[in-house]
Amino acid sequence: MRFTDPVKISYRNLVANKFRSFLTILGIVIGVGSVIVIMAIGGSAQSLILSQISGIGSNLVGVLPGASDEKDPPAQALGIIITTLTYDDFLSLVDKKNVPSVETGAAYAQGTQTVSHQDNDFSLAIMGVTHDYINVESVEVAEGRFFSLEDDGSLSRIVVLGANVKEDLFGQDNALGKKIKIKNENFTVIGILKKKGSAGFGVASPDDSVIVPLKTAQKIILGINHLSFLRLKIKSIDEISNAKEDIVITLRERHNIKNSKDDDFSVRDIASALDTITNVTNVLKYFLLAVGSISLLVGGVGIMNIMLISVNQRIREVGLRKAVGAKNGTIMTQFLIESVTITLIGGIIGIILGVLIAFLISIIIINIFGYDWKFIVSWQSIAVATTVSILIGLIFGLYPARKASHISPMEALRYE
Amino acid sequence: MNLSSLIQIKNLSKTYENEGVATPAVCSVSFAIEKGEFVSIMGPSGSGKSTLMQMLGFLDRPTDGEYLFEEKNTEGFSDDELAEIRNSKVGFVFQTFNLLPRTTVFENVELPLLYDKKFFEDNTQKVLQALRSVGMEHRKDYFSNQLSGGERQRVAIARALVNDPSVIFVDEPTGNLDSKSGTQVMKILQKLNDEGKTIILVTHETFTAEHGKRIIKMVDGAIVFDELIANRRIATDGELLK
Numbered sequence: 001m002r003f004t005d006p007v008k009i010s011y012r013n014l015v016a017n018k019f020r021s022f023l024t025i026l027g028i029v030i031g032v033g034s035v036i037v038i039m040a041i042g043g044s045a046q047s048l049i050l051s052q053i054s055g056i057g058s059n060l061v062g063v064l065p066g067a068s069d070e071k072d073p074p075a076q077a078l079g080i081i082i083t084t085l086t087y088d089d090f091l092s093l094v095d096k097k098n099v100p101s102v103e104t105g106a107a108y109a110q111g112t113q114t115v116s117h118q119d120n121d122f123s124l125a126i127m128g129v130t131h132d133y134i135n136v137e138s139v140e141v142a143e144g145r146f147f148s149l150e151d152d153g154s155l156s157r158i159v160v161l162g163a164n165v166k167e168d169l170f171g172q173d174n175a176l177g178k179k180i181k182i183k184n185e186n187f188t189v190i191g192i193l194k195k196k197g198s199a200g201f202g203v204a205s206p207d208d209s210v211i212v213p214l215k216t217a218q219k220i221i222l223g224i225n226h227l228s229f230l231r232l233k234i235k236s237i238d239e240i241s242n243a244k245e246d247i248v249i250t251l252r253e254r255h256n257i258k259n260s261k262d263d264d265f266s267v268r269d270i271a272s273a274l275d276t277i278t279n280v281t282n283v284l285k286y287f288l289l290a291v292g293s294i295s296l297l298v299g300g301v302g303i304m305n306i307m308l309i310s311v312n313q314r315i316r317e318v319g320l321r322k323a324v325g326a327k328n329g330t331i332m333t334q335f336l337i338e339s340v341t342i343t344l345i346g347g348i349i350g351i352i353l354g355v356l357i358a359f360l361i362s363i364i365i366i367n368i369f370g371y372d373w374k375f376i377v378s379w380q381s382i383a384v385a386t387t388v389s390i391l392i393g394l395i396f397g398l399y400p401a402r403k404a405s406h407i408s409p410m411e412a413l414r415y416e
Numbered sequence: 417m418n419l420s421s422l423i424q425i426k427n428l429s430k431t432y433e434n435e436g437v438a439t440p441a442v443c444s445v446s447f448a449i450e451k452g453e454f455v456s457i458m459g460p461s462g463s464g465k466s467t468l469m470q471m472l473g474f475l476d477r478p479t480d481g482e483y484l485f486e487e488k489n490t491e492g493f494s495d496d497e498l499a500e501i502r503n504s505k506v507g508f509v510f511q512t513f514n515l516l517p518r519t520t521v522f523e524n525v526e527l528p529l530l531y532d533k534k535f536f537e538d539n540t541q542k543v544l545q546a547l548r549s550v551g552m553e554h555r556k557d558y559f560s561n562q563l564s565g566g567e568r569q570r571v572a573i574a575r576a577l578v579n580d581p582s583v584i585f586v587d588e589p590t591g592n593l594d595s596k597s598g599t600q601v602m603k604i605l606q607k608l609n610d611e612g613k614t615i616i617l618v619t620h621e622t623f624t625a626e627h628g629k630r631i632i633k634m635v636d637g638a639i640v641f642d643e644l645i646a647n648r649r650i651a652t653d654g655e656l657l658k
Contacts, residue, residue: 012518320514323475324575325503325531327496409475409502412514 010338013310014345021342024306027299028346028392029353032385035292036354039381041361042285044374049281050274051372058271059237060136061244063093063251064229067263083226084255084264087214090130090230092250099246101239105232106136107214111222115210116181117169124165125204126182128217134193136233139206144176144191151213155220159187160211163195182210183221240269296388299346300396307339307400311407318404319411332405339397340390347389351382420487421448422582422614423472428481430467441467443637444481449616451582454609456617456628464637466587469618473506473585474498486582503531507576511588513568515560515575521547522556525574532579539578546574550604566597573604583614590624602627602651627651 014021066082090107092098109128114121131147134140146160159180166175179186196206218224234243244267251257251265311318318331326334355377362375430442442464449455459465470476471483474490483490485501493501502508507528515524525546529539547553550570560568569589576584586605590598606627609615619625626649633641 016518316514317516320510320516321527321531322499323473323502323508323514324528325499325579327499327531329496330531410470412475412508412510 006334006337007341009334010341013338014342020306024302024342025346025349027302028296028343028389029350031292031296031299032347032350032389033354033357034295035289035388036351036377036381036385037358037361038288038292039285040354040358040375040377042281042288043376043378044362046278046281046285047374047376048371049277058274059234059240061232061234061240061247061267061269062229063089063232063247064266064268065226065264067266082264083224085227085230086225087227089251089254090227092254093230093232093247098250099232099243101235101243101246103233103235104132104135105230106130106133107227107230109214109217109222109224109226110204110228111217113183113221115169117178120169122168124210125208126217126221127204127209127211128214128222129211130214133211136231137196137206139196140194142192142194144189146191147213153215154213155216156213157185157187157216157220158190158213160191160193161189162193162205162207162209162211164207165210166192182212185220187212237271240271244269296392300343300392303339303343303392304396304400307335307397308403310338311335311400311404314404315407315411316414318407319409319414322407322409323412328405331407332401335401335404336394336397339400340393343389343393344386347386350389351385354385421484422451422486423449424484425472426482428468428471428478428483430464430471430476431479440637442471442478445637445639447632447639447642449614451614452609452612453630454606454615454617454628455630455632456619456625457632457634458619458622458625459634460620463634465618465634468634469585469587469616472616473508474501499531503528504579505582507579507581507584509569509572509576509584509586509589511591513565513572513592515568515571517561519560520556521552521558521560521563521571524560524571525578527575528579542578546578547571549577549608550574564597565593566600569593569597569601570604573601573608577608577613583616584608586615586617588619589617590619590621598624599651606651623649
């Protein structure tokens with residue numbers, strides 16, 4: 001028996017029952033297509049999230065007030081205000097005598113305040129920072145200048161605007177040198193930041209922040225003495241774990257802590273946060289994949305149904321084939337090849353449609369939402385979809401094929 | 417009884433069991449058929465003639481008795497061995513033609529060759545030769561559903577011939593045909609027999625049966641008559657059926 005024979009037969013059967021074939025294949029097309037789309041969007045979303053987060057810098061170590069476990073959210077995120085972290089703590093941590101691997105760092109005091117320009121009021125994120133903020137966050141100044149070392153200790157009423165904030169307040173107009181009001185105090189705009197695009201990790205993105213010198217934020221706007229958090233830039237990723245130890249030792253000494261369970265601060269690095277997020281997005285991806293697999297399963301049951309109908313309709317054909325010498329195994333192979341041909345055709349159409357839909361979605365996301373979305377279709381997902389299509393044909397074709405192989409050759413003699 | 421007979425059966429019986437009720441279809445039948453014979457098995461419906469043909473053609477197994485085919489006892493043959501015998505030694509012609517739809521004449525005739533052991537052999541000459549002997553070579557690229565009844569039956573005969581079988585079983589070949597096509601089919605069968613093919617014909621019509629050389633009549637599963645025909649009918653174009 002030639003291999004091409006059953007392929008030719010199944011092709012003719014498909015063409016002869018066009019609408020039924022279309023419905024049969026549709027189940028597999030939808031199943032495979034949705035798996036491809038889910039894998040593609042999942043992959044793109046994961047890469048977007050990771051690139052946004054790594055945009056913050058993976059060699060950063062954050063120090064937060066209050067104790068917390070690596071796995072749990074920091075106390076601050078739960079709305080608890082802890083005042084244990086101070087500007088002096090920050091100064092001792094950027095000191096290379098205490099933390100040799102530190103490159104630079106920034107201290108932050110953040111809050112929300114009403115910001116007005118002319119008659120427009122906005123409720124915006126106020127970020128009080130030290131002068132090296134732009135190096136720590138890897139942002140660039142588009143116009144004007146950023147704060148200098150001298151500004152750190154002063155109470156100057158100067159402000160640097162994030163790119164989005166500038167648009168909100170001034171639109172296309174020039175903002176440099178203009179005055180805005182924060183909590184009814186006049187501030188002079190001395191600089192505007194370049195758009196960064198990435199998300200703020202636990203804090204507002206620089207694009208959406210109104211940035212003032214640290215002391216100004218603490219004393220004039222927020223009325224606090226502590227820091228919201230601080231970030232240290234470490235020379236290289238390899239030194240992060242050493243740096244974290246140095247930070248812990250320095251802070252314990254400063255805060256007179258003898259026992260680790262009494263820690264009133266937490267040290268976190270983005271590299272390990274990235275791992276956590278990758279795990280979370282993987283779980284999401286596989287969950288969606290499982291949902292897609294259910295539609296494949298339903299498609300497979302459809303194939304089995306159609307193959308059973310086909311076997312019943314072709315009892316006489318099978319009887320005849322056996323009468324002229326086809327063995328049970330040959331008939332079984334023929335029907336298996338037929339069902340695999342159907343699922344493979346469905347799978348290929350599904351892959352093409354899935355890739356097209358994923359491509360359209362990425363175009364929509366790029367053009368409408370403006371994300372830096374990458375169109376990713378991995379060869380693994382195509383290989384998996386193809387394999388799964390073949391497997392579904394084999395698994396769901398097996399029972400009908402077995403049934404066909406057991407048809408007696410005498411059926412060819414039974415008159416209708 | 418000649419030991420070198422093509423077909424030799426001894427006390428062959430078939431009983432169908434249905435929900436505990438045993439229905440005998442063929443009861444202890446014995447005969448021998450030699451190479452080159454043209455035997456008509458006759459009988460009313462329910463006489464067991466079809467069951468007998470199914471057993472002789474290896475489509476079904478007897479429940480009792482002995483069946484020697486080409487001097488070999490066929491008892492205990494596996495399903496696959498029976499399939500091989502059907503493929504290489506036996507040809508079938510059915511009342512309802514049983515051609516594959518949406519398939520060309522050529523491919524229909526080629527079908528038995530697809531199941532034999534010589535996988536990749538070029539079958540073209542064998543198929544054309546078989547089609548030539550039934551006068552259907554000019555229709556080889558037609559689809560089976562484009563043919564008339566008589567043409568379909570001739571294609572079916574070509575299919576039965578293509579493996580050069582030892583015996584051709586013909587089951588009510590003219591049952592679904594008009595008399596002119598029926599005559600043509602009988603003419604081809606007689607020509608094949610003249611060329612040396614053994615033919616076993618099953619029919620309930622005396623007229624069709626009389627085209628054979630020997631008639632076996634069955635009633636209620638047993639043979640009631642088994643004789644050579646003195647004046648056999650020769651199918652001619654002018655002949656009127658019935």
